[in-house]
Amino acid sequence: MTELDVAQADGSGYHNPLRDPQDRRLPRIAGPCSLVIFGVTGDLAKRKLMPAIYDLANRGLLPPSFALVGFARRDWAEQDFAQVVYEAVKEHARTPFRDEVWKQLAEGFRFVPGEFDDDTAFDRLRQTVDELDQSRGTSGNHAFYLSVPPKFFPVVVHQLKEHGLAESEPGAWRRVVVEKPFGHDLASGLELSKIVHAVFPPDSIFRIDHYLGKETVQNILALRFANEMYEPIWNRGYVDSVQITMAEDIGIGGRAGYYDGIGAARDVLQNHLLQLLALTAMEEPVSFSARDLRLEKLKALSAVRLPADLAAGTARGQYAAGWQGGEFVHGFLEEEGIPPDSRTETYAAVRLEIDTRRWAGVPFYLRTGKRLGRRVTEIAVIFHRAPHLPFGKTATEELGQNALVMRIQPDEGVTVRFGSKVPGPGMEVRDVTMDFGYGKSFTESSPEAYERLLLDVLLGDPPLFPGHEELVLSWQIVDPITGFWASGGAPEPYVAGTWGPASADVMLARDGRSWRRP
Ligand code: NAP
Numbered sequence: 001m002t003e004l005d006v007a008q009a010d011g012s013g014y015h016n017p018l019r020d021p022q023d024r025r026l027p028r029i030a031g032p033c034s035l036v037i038f039g040v041t042g043d044l045a046k047r048k049l050m051p052a053i054y055d056l057a058n059r060g061l062l063p064p065s066f067a068l069v070g071f072a073r074r075d076w077a078e079q080d081f082a083q084v085v086y087e088a089v090k091e092h093a094r095t096p097f098r099d100e101v102w103k104q105l106a107e108g109f110r111f112v113p114g115e116f117d118d119d120t121a122f123d124r125l126r127q128t129v130d131e132l133d134q135s136r137g138t139s140g141n142h143a144f145y146l147s148v149p150p151k152f153f154p155v156v157v158h159q160l161k162e163h164g165l166a167e168s169e170p171g172a173w174r175r176v177v178v179e180k181p182f183g184h185d186l187a188s189g190l191e192l193s194k195i196v197h198a199v200f201p202p203d204s205i206f207r208i209d210h211y212l213g214k215e216t217v218q219n220i221l222a223l224r225f226a227n228e229m230y231e232p233i234w235n236r237g238y239v240d241s242v243q244i245t246m247a248e249d250i251g252i253g254g255r256a257g258y259y260d261g262i263g264a265a266r267d268v269l270q271n272h273l274l275q276l277l278a279l280t281a282m283e284e285p286v287s288f289s290a291r292d293l294r295l296e297k298l299k300a301l302s303a304v305r306l307p308a309d310l311a312a313g314t315a316r317g318q319y320a321a322g323w324q325g326g327e328f329v330h331g332f333l334e335e336e337g338i339p340p341d342s343r344t345e346t347y348a349a350v351r352l353e354i355d356t357r358r359w360a361g362v363p364f365y366l367r368t369g370k371r372l373g374r375r376v377t378e379i380a381v382i383f384h385r386a387p388h389l390p391f392g393k394t395a396t397e398e399l400g401q402n403a404l405v406m407r408i409q410p411d412e413g414v415t416v417r418f419g420s421k422v423p424g425p426g427m428e429v430r431d432v433t434m435d436f437g438y439g440k441s442f443t444e445s446s447p448e449a450y451e452r453l454l455l456d457v458l459l460g461d462p463p464l465f466p467g468h469e470e471l472v473l474s475w476q477i478v479d480p481i482t483g484f485w486a487s488g489g490a491p492e493p494y495v496a497g498t499w500g501p502a503s504a505d506v507m508l509a510r511d512g513r514s515w516r517r518p
Pocket residue numbers: 038039040041042043044045072073114115116146147148149150179180181258
């Protein structure tokens with residue numbers, strides 16, 4: 001198999017029974033192409049996208065002809081753009097800086113100044129990609145990354161169409177990459193999809209949920225479907241409940257403009273947490289093609305049931321001033337740019353059920369928040385207690401429930417918690433843990449999520465990108481929750497550095513359970 005064969009991924013998203021399923025073990029090298037980034041002066045472009053491009057080049061996964069085009073409202077020359085990329089790479093790249101890699105990459109840098117509504121700027125962009133096809137052999141293959149606030153998606157997509165940038169020549173491709181949030185509710189998500197779908201065919205649209213690019217998230221699939229010992233107990237017969245947590249210890253930082261009015265449910269629950277739920281709860285896919293994977297995620301998401309009583313089955317909060325990491329921090333309402341009467345929640349929790357034979361009656365508790373006790377993302381599958389304990393009552397006083405915890409970040413790995421005899425003459429059983437850590441078991445470090453996802457975009461390989469239907473189902477789950485909250489009062493305050501509002505604890509206590517302290 002040549003490099004070109006490897007590069008020509010089957011973009012249909014359908015399972016191809018003739019395709020060797022071992023393909024994915026081979027180095028997957030992008031073919032000739034360019035990546036055009038809109039919003040190249042932004043935080044995401046500098047912290048994640050530019051370093052990821054360099055890391056891919058450093059790993060030999062980009063072709064020598066690769067080109068990176070920046071588009072922004074700056075009066076920059078090409079050298080200024082190169083300097084910005086250089087600084088971003090120096091500061092944030094994962095792999096060591098190598099002069100020869102940098103020099104080759106930088107030869108493909110181009111910069112187009114302009115506003116999004118400026119027709120001449122898009123004409124220049126068109127000339128730039130045409131010139132790249134000629135001078136660097138990018139062969140008409142161009143991906144457009146919309147790293148801009150969502151309100152600009154429509155104008156940029158429209159401009160791409162109007163200036164003939166969205167249409168590919170036979171044998172070439174044009175793709176568009178859209179960052180979250182995909183709307184702020186179902187109606188706006190559908191509107192956004194309509195706009196993008198009117199210009200690009202479905203298999204050319206890549207919606208980024210960067211959680212899906214994380215090795216540890218992909219490992220949920222390996223753990224569940226490459227092993228024999230978990231799947232038989234992955235059901236209501238053995239599982240008591242599932243807790244999915246994405247906790248941040250930081251506040252909103254300088255992102256008041258984005259966050260206010262959006263809040264934790266739309267920012268994290270709608271995308272990252274529901275994707276983690278889908279991967280944890282879904283049935284085994286026929287293959288890991290985009291279509292087969294999405295099919296199973298869709299089935300899981302469409303079986304999600306909201307609590308009948310949203311007051312009892314959800315919780316929301318807003319962080320108040322407090323001490324965190326030895327430092328006094330402001331409350332959300334005192335953050336710069338946040339109106340003092342803002343009702344935006346910085347904490348969201350919900351109790352969901354999944355109406356399938358596998359999961360009937362098993363609660364899935366999802367929570368996310370800012371300024372919580374520590375930064376951690378994990379999925380904890382908590383098992384029933386043993387039906388009978390043939391020990392004296394005091395022997396098992398310190399025995400909890402068995403649990404399998406997939407640690408998404410940080411300290412990536414998996415922990416199994418189970419009971420073990422305490423050494424000594426008597427029989428006392430206590431919780432212990434068995435631990436797998438990526439850092440200990442593998443010598444190679446994990447690529448950043450954006451490395452994986454950018455490469456997949458350039459290869460046209462869609463399994464790790466949520467499809468349109470997932471977007472619809474996710475909003476259908478989140479809209480009733482945010483709608484219910486909107487009709488209530490202000491969110492409940494919680495002190496920064498704690499684990500959220502008291503109502504979230506009450507929500508679980510009502511079920512006779514409590515949140516894990518990760
Ligand atoms: P950002 O720092 O606010 O950058 C936005 C970019 O858009 C900047 O380059 C900005 O250019 C440009 N822009 C804004 N208004 C413009 C206008 N009227 N005309 C031309 N350009 C304009 O945003 P970001 O954090 O990089 O995020 C980009 C996208 O990724 C957003 O959709 C965001 O929701 C999403 N996202 C970001 C993160 C993250 O970690 N940052 C994570 C997940 C998703 P100027 O410099 O000229 O203003």
